[in-house]
Amino acid sequence: MKRIILVSAILILTGLRTFSQDKKITKTGKIVFEASVPSFEEVKAKNESVTCVVNIKTGEIASLALMRGFRFKIALMEEHFNENYIESDKYPKATFNGKIMSFDWNSIGSTSKEFKMKGILEVHGKSKEITTSVFLKKVDGGLEIISNFNVNFKDFDIDIPKVISMKVAETVNIKTNFLVK
Numbered sequence: 001m002k003r004i005i006l007v008s009a010i011l012i013l014t015g016l017r018t019f020s021q022d023k024k025i026t027k028t029g030k031i032v033f034e035a036s037v038p039s040f041e042e043v044k045a046k047n048e049s050v051t052c053v054v055n056i057k058t059g060e061i062a063s064l065a066l067m068r069g070f071r072f073k074i075a076l077m078e079e080h081f082n083e084n085y086i087e088s089d090k091y092p093k094a095t096f097n098g099k100i101m102s103f104d105w106n107s108i109g110s111t112s113k114e115f116k117m118k119g120i121l122e123v124h125g126k127s128k129e130i131t132t133s134v135f136l137k138k139v140d141g142g143l144e145i146i147s148n149f150n151v152n153f154k155d156f157d158i159d160i161p162k163v164i165s166m167k168v169a170e171t172v173n174i175k176t177n178f179l180v181k
Contacts, residue, residue, distance in 0.1 A: 022056055023053055024053070024142060026050075026142075027049065027050075027051050028049060029176065029179075030047065030048050031070075032046045032174075033173065036169060037169050041074070041167065045072045050069070050176075050178070051063060054143060057105070059099050060098075061098055061099065061117065061119065064094070067082065067091065067093060068082055068088050085159070087124065091124045091125050095121075096120070097119050100115050101117065108136050110137060110139070112144075113136055115135075117132055117133070123158075124156040124157060130149060130151070132148070133148075134147045135147070140181075142179050142181035145176070146175075146176065146177050146178075147175070148175045150174070152170055153168075153170055
């Protein structure tokens, strides 16, 4: 009986290990967004504790960023971002769920290769389909994933008061950098 339990445990652990080899993850991914307008104060924030998971067999990708993790140079800007615009207490996270098209682990090398990525970005309780380029390369036993795309505040029902609307761009540039292992 003990032998059957031991063999079963070994098979389960081996199965879990094989399954987990298909997925690479990070909890220290980076997202930088910028909505700056020339001649006004920089509107830029960085979050360096973003989670990202990639299935290296299917190219499926998912990421999650806690909104309170974004850091601005000016504390008051960060406060307004969380309380007035993003409403972080009500909408605490942003997520992306998608797929890297034509993903092939074996075709990725030590130099960046461009792929298309398509998925759903959810911010402020609203979802929008995003299609963008993503650059992949193998680094230090993992996979580096870099993307750069734009979104519009209005697509996510984020209201910017008229008083400051000329100081904040409607189009927000989002840069991501993940090293999944």
